[in-house]
Amino acid sequence: MTDAHIAFDDVSCVVDDVPILRSVTARLSARRTAVIGANGSGKSTFARMMNGLRQPTSGSVRVLGLDPAAEGMRVRSRVGFVFTNPEAQILLPTPAEDLALSLGSVPRAMRATRVEQILEQYGLAGRGDQPVSELSGGQRQLLALAAVLCTDPQLVVADEPTTLLDLRNARRIADLLLGLAVPTVIVTHDLDLAARCDEAVLFDDGRLVAIGAPPGVIEMYRRLSA
Amino acid sequence: MTDAHIAFDDVSCVVDDVPILRSVTARLSARRTAVIGANGSGKSTFARMMNGLRQPTSGSVRVLGLDPAAEGMRVRSRVGFVFTNPEAQILLPTPAEDLALSLGSVPRAMRATRVEQILEQYGLAGRGDQPVSELSGGQRQLLALAAVLCTDPQLVVADEPTTLLDLRNARRIADLLLGLAVPTVIVTHDLDLAARCDEAVLFDDGRLVAIGAPPGVIEMYRRLSA
Amino acid sequence: MISLYQPGDSILHRIPAGAKLLGLALSALVISTVRPGAAGTLVLLGVASVVLLVTGAGVRGLLLAWWRLRWLILVLGGALVVFVSPAAAVQNTGRVVALLLLAEAMTRTTRTGDLLDVLRRLFRPLRAFGVDPETPALAVSLTITMVPVLAGLLEQVRDAQRARGVRLGVRAAVPLLVLAMKHADDVGDALTARGIGR
Amino acid sequence: MTPDRRPLSADLARIAVFAALVIVLGTVMVPLPSGVPITGQTLGVMLAGLVLGARRAPLSILLVLALAAIGLPVLAGGRGGLGSFVGPTAGYMLGWVAGAVVIGLIAHSGRFTWWRAATATLIGGILVVYLFGIPVQAAVTGVPLDLTALSTIAFLPGDLIKATLATVLAVALRRAYPRAFPKAVGARAAAGAAGTGAVAAQ
Numbered sequence A, B: 001m002t003d004a005h006i007a008f009d010d011v012s013c014v015v016d017d018v019p020i021l022r023s024v025t026a027r028l029s030a031r032r033t034a035v036i037g038a039n040g041s042g043k044s045t046f047a048r049m050m051n052g053l054r055q056p057t058s059g060s061v062r063v064l065g066l067d068p069a070a071e072g073m074r075v076r077s078r079v080g081f082v083f084t085n086p087e088a089q090i091l092l093p094t095p096a097e098d099l100a101l102s103l104g105s106v107p108r109a110m111r112a113t114r115v116e117q118i119l120e121q122y123g124l125a126g127r128g129d130q131p132v133s134e135l136s137g138g139q140r141q142l143l144a145l146a147a148v149l150c151t152d153p154q155l156v157v158a159d160e161p162t163t164l165l166d167l168r169n170a171r172r173i174a175d176l177l178l179g180l181a182v183p184t185v186i187v188t189h190d191l192d193l194a195a196r197c198d199e200a201v202l203f204d205d206g207r208l209v210a211i212g213a214p215p216g217v218i219e220m221y222r223r224l225s226a
Numbered sequence C: 001m002i003s004l005y006q007p008g009d010s011i012l013h014r015i016p017a018g019a020k021l022l023g024l025a026l027s028a029l030v031i032s033t034v035r036p037g038a039a040g041t042l043v044l045l046g047v048a049s050v051v052l053l054v055t056g057a058g059v060r061g062l063l064l065a066w067w068r069l070r071w072l073i074l075v076l077g078g079a080l081v082v083f084v085s086p087a088a089a090v091q092n093t094g095r096v097v098a099l100l101l102l103a104e105a106m107t108r109t110t111r112t113g114d115l116l117d118v119l120r121r122l123f124r125p126l127r128a129f130g131v132d133p134e135t136p137a138l139a140v141s142l143t144i145t146m147v148p149v150l151a152g153l154l155e156q157v158r159d160a161q162r163a164r165g166v167r168l169g170v171r172a173a174v175p176l177l178v179l180a181m182k183h184a185d186d187v188g189d190a191l192t193a194r195g196i197g198r
Numbered sequence D: 001m002t003p004d005r006r007p008l009s010a011d012l013a014r015i016a017v018f019a020a021l022v023i024v025l026g027t028v029m030v031p032l033p034s035g036v037p038i039t040g041q042t043l044g045v046m047l048a049g050l051v052l053g054a055r056r057a058p059l060s061i062l063l064v065l066a067l068a069a070i071g072l073p074v075l076a077g078g079r080g081g082l083g084s085f086v087g088p089t090a091g092y093m094l095g096w097v098a099g100a101v102v103i104g105l106i107a108h109s110g111r112f113t114w115w116r117a118a119t120a121t122l123i124g125g126i127l128v129v130y131l132f133g134i135p136v137q138a139a140v141t142g143v144p145l146d147l148t149a150l151s152t153i154a155f156l157p158g159d160l161i162k163a164t165l166a167t168v169l170a171v172a173l174r175r176a177y178p179r180a181f182p183k184a185v186g187a188r189a190a191a192g193a194a195g196t197g198a199v200a201a202q
């Protein structure tokens, strides 16, 4: 059990007197973990705790052996987080600038070359200086993903990264995420995507109610939602 | 052919010199029509024209026998439109206020009772005065739908109404939409939902490339995206 | 957002941004403290016009710059002639116009990015107080990113009203503000997640 | 009065979004011959003060001014560039910064109510702005101070409408999106360090 990259121990989270996570205990050690469950069941809260975007009211969270609450910066430099809405994730006016922002640790002189490489790699070649508002939805999500992955995170957490995308774009992003060498946690309503992971976690009303091989967990979710 | 509730005739739409619809001709007469296609293929533009939210550069659009460009107000009072993002659609701070806004034609004295009824009917009883931002995603989409359907539209157009929802909420909204007695057009990336319609329309790069029974059209979309 | 910068290779384009900024600040100080007489003011206007010409604005650009100031010149000048004196009118109006022309020359010849770098340098002393000098520069860029997003939200609210057949008038600003705040919160999370800005 | 203790950087995005709002509101304007336009931007200044409070609101305004300084067309009617800082409107822009502080101080001096917001916008959003704007306008243009002051009557109806609007909108926003506001003094004590406090704590 020591090789779990994520360990939640009796974690609860209460906001304005409403419990949104209730005594969650989980050890994630699979390379690819899917998190599924109903709207408002606590999936995003669970995911956000993995890089200190939210803190538990009680219980302990360890990510890559670190405590996100106490060592926020160190955890965040190791954990890449991808949100649903690419619009909110792209921080600077053009793709090139946004990627350069992620490459803060790369020497200035090499940054431009590196940016070009990344744009190329994510199918965005030639779009580096175009205003982000002119990119399509799929291109924006690719850019958001690129900006996260180019920092070489040791763990990737994605909260419904394919929700707004069409078949082709959704598949492209899913393939990218599922093909990563580092541990990856994907929150999703897309059960086909969940089925492609190595392990699945099911939330219901703030509780972790199942963890295991995806087929069984998905089946249980279907029954819960019936 | 005269009983088509929606008729597009050689419709093109050009924005900033970029064609986003190219010579689209379509007659929709099925009760439930699905519109599918890749990101940026023109689905939303097509849907928006049905309500005069967007006007064609050339060609003619007739909706329920009316021209949305010339008779915008009359068309809009007959056509209900549901957006993807319920947040953008809910205009007032609380559910009760927002529903009352839709009930402009109901005498003031009866409005409050009617609002209560609608809240009840859509599973939102007791939430009338809660800030909308505190509703869950599913509840928000239900409210958005309620605000549209309570005006008794003669035609309903929904642009990806289930994208942000979980299994149960997505099914609930889908059942609601598919069960309407009036003609309904649903833009969606959810091919299971599309399969439940009576007819499907496929867009590709601004062109209407297929129209017919859902299974065949969906199959064609899968092939196009391969 | 389109910058007011006009590409070119005049001398003014080649002078470093910081130097130009300092120059403009000094001119503003000198012009408003020395207060040249009517004749001096006319010379000043000539100099400022030439500076603008040198940026590659061309005669057309120069005339356009003057044309944009026509109301200021007419009304301000007019008011001063009536209430004070014709000499004061030439002096004061001329001073304002000359400064505006110089500032336009600066704006036309300096890249936004270069000015951002100046901004960064200006903020460097803040490090002593524990403020990362990158933060203000980042905030500036973040704002540039947000303007089209906000315009998009405005359109969403407008569409929602039209689709629902209601007119909220100024009350429409409420949903706009809600969407904007929601967007800000999402961006805030993204900033935190990317370990930036703190 | 306890000022909000969240680190400023945690609110970078909110500060930026209000700057963007002020910029967008610049498209609503009536040019006046005096060179000082009637502009929707003062509405943005008032809203920023009411929502962001005395510490963050002025930063928002400073951002707009920084963007103007680096040559972006962010001021009323798409103007920008350093000219704005040597022209007749310079004082008003300075006044926006001070006004935003004053609005924040008054509006958040206790529980957020419509009358506090109204007082704040009238004093901070109008009086303070004019206090900075008029002398600078007079100095730059050379028009006597009293005449310059008299000419601002042209702004008064608009500014009164904007103050009313800002008040109404802020009160409505508070109902629709309570999270947007720094927690009221009393409520914070009750909520303790839990919930949103935990997010801010890091």
Ligand SMILES: Nc1ncnc2c1ncn2[C@@H]1O[C@H](COP(=O)(O)OP(=O)(O)OP(=O)(O)O)[C@@H](O)[C@H]1O
Residues within 6 Å of the ligand: A015, A016, A020, A037, A038, A039, A040, A041, A042, A043, A044, A045, A046, B134, B135, B136, B137, B138, B166
């Ligand atoms: N900042 C907040 N303030 C108050 N309540 C919140 C806040 N954030 C989340 N909640 C509540 O916490 C609960 C869990 O939210 P969470 O976002 O984790 O759900 P989720 O499983 O990700 O749902 P979805 O599938 O809709 O994304 C919800 O009931 C939500 O309303």
Ligand SMILES: Nc1ncnc2c1ncn2[C@@H]1O[C@H](COP(=O)(O)OP(=O)(O)OP(=O)(O)O)[C@@H](O)[C@H]1O
Residues within 6 Å of the ligand: A136, A137, A166, B015, B016, B020, B037, B038, B039, B040, B041, B042, B043, B044, B045, B046
């Ligand atoms: N206001 C606009 N200005 C410029 N281009 C636009 C505008 N609205 C849409 N477009 C472009 O028109 C094309 C079609 O857009 P549309 O929204 O209809 O696509 P869609 O099929 O609904 O895509 P999605 O599945 O991502 O919602 C896209 O390439 C889009 O970038």
Ligand SMILES: O=C(O)CCCC[C@@H]1SC[C@@H]2NC(=O)N[C@@H]21
Residues within 6 Å of the ligand: D036, D037, D038, D039, D040, D042, D075, D076, D084, D089, D090, D092, D093, D129, D130, D133, D155, D158, D159
């Ligand atoms: O855009 C600028 O350069 C600044 C314009 C300042 C306009 C002032 S602010 C107070 C008063 N109210 C208005 O509507 N306009 C003026």
Ligand SMILES: [Mg+2]
Residues within 6 Å of the ligand: A043, A044, A045, A159
């Ligand atoms: Mg979620």
Ligand SMILES: [Mg+2]
Residues within 6 Å of the ligand: B043, B044, B045, B159
């Ligand atoms: Mg669409």
